[in-house]
Amino acid sequence: IRYEGYGINGAAIIIDCLTDNKQRAVMEVRHALTKHGGNLGTDGSVVFMFKHCGSIVFEPGASEDQIMEVALEAGAEDVVTDEDGSIEVVTPPNDFLAVKEALEAAGLKAAMAEVIMKPNMETVFSGEDAVKMQKILDMLEDLDDVQDVYTTAVIE
Incomplete structure (x- = not known):
């Protein structure tokens, strides 16, 4: 299952999951995104950026x-x-x-x-924004159902 969303400052994120429970996976992905200022998008909302x-x-x-x-x-x-x-x-x-x-x-x-x-283009993050964006990415990657995370964010 592929989920699409945004991190802070509009950085695009694609999350590929392998799960036996779609409801749990979408809840966990949504929670990881919103906890640090991101949000879950709709199908097709960011895939064109990759x-x-x-x-x-x-x-x-x-x-x-x-x-x-x-x-x-x-x-x-x-x-x-x-x-x-x-x-x-x-x-x-x-x-x-x-x-x-x-x-x-x-x-x-x-x-x-x-x-x-x-990514077709990248968004560079530094300082406090870099820390927030890295927290989103780390939280997503730590989820059991998540296989791959792709982003337009570049953390400096």
Whole structure:
């Protein structure tokens, strides 16, 4: 079950749950959001702010040229080098496994590889707002039924 909601300052949150009791799950998610200033949204209220995609991340120092060549040939959408030197390969969800396997076959070992909901834009939080937003995210992630939490919030 997917729930959509907002944290403080309009930061979008997607909460994916696996539950045997939908009523309990929605009550717990709603409580976690409202306790620290967020609220539960309706279906479709925030999902458009995210892109469903595969994300394969390599540690700084990995061969960007080799990763780019293998990934794009295998069907990746994009290869992005972050400020810290890490390299992210972005794939369509359906091509994720093929791209991951092609990279592994080329001897490239990823630090992280999963299909995610990647935010289209981010909201940066610092100070007291960062603490409040982190409390919402921690409370959601601590719920037994919650499998994944995705957000547009970046905590500094």
